[in-house]
Amino acid sequence: MEVTAITRNARMSAFKGRPLCRALRGLTAEKALATVEFSPKKAATIIAKTLKSAMANAKHNDNVADPSALTVKLCVLDEGTRMRRYWPTARGSAHPIARRLCHCKVVLTDEKKEAK
Numbered sequence: 001m002e003v004t005a006i007t008r009n010a011r012m013s014a015f016k017g018r019p020l021c022r023a024l025r026g027l028t029a030e031k032a033l034a035t036v037e038f039s040p041k042k043a044a045t046i047i048a049k050t051l052k053s054a055m056a057n058a059k060h061n062d063n064v065a066d067p068s069a070l071t072v073k074l075c076v077l078d079e080g081t082r083m084r085r086y087w088p089t090a091r092g093s094a095h096p097i098a099r100r101l102c103h104c105k106v107v108l109t110d111e112k113k114e115a116k
Contacts (some may be wrong), residue, residue, distance in 0.1 A: 017043025
């Protein structure tokens with residue numbers, strides 16, 4: 001059984017949060033949430049929100065007794081659209097600015113990973 005949660009159009013660059021996402025893969029949901037809560041990165045709040053949503057989805061939609069025992073199978077930050085803005089410069093010209101957005105996806109599963 002897999003449970004997913006997606007947060008779309010979060011106002012952050014996906015590049016900045018990917019190392020934190022990589023660190024969460026394979027952890028239980030409870031340990032992943034504890035790791036994210038003590039991280040100083042801005043991505044931590046977005047990932048925590050999505051992780052809590054996935055745990056709530058497991059409890060209410062799939063009737064899982066203990067959603068904190070599920071493991072994080074997938075945690076990714078994908079690039080979203082970009083807000084195009086312009087910065088006015090000298091002599092009436094303008095420089096483009098791309099304000100980046102990202103999508104956060106968390107997949108929780110109850111399958112145990114086999115040791116190799």
